Amino acid sequence: MRILMISDTYFPRVSGVASSIRSFRMGLTRLGNEVDLLIPAYGPGEAPDTGILQAPARRVFFYPEERLMTPLGLMRLRRRLGQRRYDLIHIQTPFVAHSYGTHLAHRLEIPAVLSYHTYFEAYMGHYYPWFPAPLRRSLIRRISRHQCHAVAGVIVPSRAMAEILWSYGVNTPLQVIPTGIDAAPFASGDGAAFRANLGIGPEKRVLLYAGRVAPEKNIPLLLDVIERLRHVLPEVLLLLAGDGPARAALEAQSARRGLGDVVRFLGYLDRESTLRDAYQAAEIFVFPSQTETQGMVLLEALAAGLPVVAIPALGAADLLASRQGSRSARPDPADFSEQCLRLLRDHELRERLAREARELARRWSQEAMSQRLIHFYATLTGDLPISHLRVQQPSA
Known part of the structure; x- marks a missing residue:
């Protein structure tokens, strides 16, 4: 099958959406499919991989990390894309990518599929708190319903996200297909070298967070913890790997509270090298977000054999439900810190959770999830009869 994915964001902009796209492209390609990806051009010096098309784009004033594909640039690509004879278009984000993806699918007379990655209703509350909540909810639900009804199928990464879209009134065929992971590379990594490079002694009890440093990630909870x-x-140390709009404020808050000796902000770490080392250098992965529709870093930590303490909200709940490799915490400092303390004090428990974590990550393999995705594609293109499509509906 020949597929065109379209996204408003991708690497070098680090995000869960970018990681999900890369994982599925790799998995689908290994299954014998051709997968092109259309993204904004991020500027000179970014050599795209084979199969990645870059549309002319401009910076977004309030979000300097982002790029916005220009309508004229996309129109100039239309003939080239039409000549590729795609079987299906997979829209990854709800902005320019959605409008252009649905337009192109209509023009080429092929199905379009939408991945609904982000719980925008929660995000808007963090970024635009001045916007009245009832109007915010109404607007997001109306836009989400419209966009989901404009495509042939919708993919969500968790059951919780499916329930949310059903509550919005979405009745488009919908499948829960989490992003899979290639677990093997995360089993490697040099934790001792990582500690040595940062001057972290072997006596330090390291907690690791990895992800965007943004308001919706609830990182102040970790400072309380x-x-x-x-x-x-006293030997505990919190490492925060990542960057984002909340970093400066959190660094200032950490300094005001006298936490400079127990909290370190590391910035972005390379997923192919230093981040893997960081997973091996830590004893617990801590994740306080309550807005994740899946949480790819949770899977990465589990694949690295790193026990997880996280809040079982939205997509994270699917991974935490079995308690394999993880412990759930309530969103308050007392309970979260208690869960961490239990693991730090119990070496045998940490070792057992590490074994369970690796086993759970193997069950969420990139290959298995990519096979589920291509099956969903095939029902929408007519390569499988519609009777093969198990459209998930709300439980009674």
């Missing part, structure tokens, strides 16, 4: 833990474990 580490402040509690330091009183009973």
Whole structure:
């Protein structure tokens, strides 16, 4: 099958959406499919991989990391894309990519599929708190319903996200297909070298967070947690791997609270090298977000054999439900720190959770999830009869 994916964001802009796209492209390609990807041009110096098409784009004033594909640039690509004779278009984001993807699918007379990655209703509350909540909810639900009804099928990464779209009134065929992971590379990594490079002694008890440093990630909770833990474990250390709009404010807050000796902001780490080392250098992966529709870094940590403490909200709940390799915490500093402390004090428990984590990550393999995705594609293109499509509906 020949597929065109379209996204408003991709690497070098680090995000869960970018990681999901890359994982599925790799998995689908290994299954013998051709997968092109249309993204904004991020500027000179970014050599695209084979099969990646870059549309002319401009910067977004309030979000300097982002790029917005220009309508004229996309129109100039239309003939070239038409000559590729795609079987299906997979829209990954709801902005320019959605409008152009549905336009192109209509013009080429092929199905379009939408991945609904982000819980926008929660995100808007963090970024635009001045916007009245009832109007915010109404607007997001109306736009989401319209966009989902404009495509032939919708993919969500978790059951919780499916329930949300059903509550919006979405009745387009919908499948829960989490992003899979190639677990093997995360089993490697040099934790000792990572600690040595940062001057972290072997006596330090390291907690690791990896992801965007943004308001919706709930990182202030981790500052509360580490402040509690330091009183009973003075050797505890929190590493925050990632960057984003909240970093400066969090660094200032950490300094005001006198946490500079127990909290380190590392910035973005390379997923192919230093991030894997960081997973091996830590004893617990901590994740306080309540807005993740899946949480790819949770899977990466589990694949690295790193026990997870996280809040079982939205997509994270699917991974935490079995308690394999993880422990759930309530979104308050007392319970979250207690869960961490139990693991830090119990070496045998950490070892057992590490074994369970690796096993759970193998079950969420890139190949298995890509096979589910191509099956969904095939029902929409007519390569499989519609009777093969198990459209998920809300439970009674």
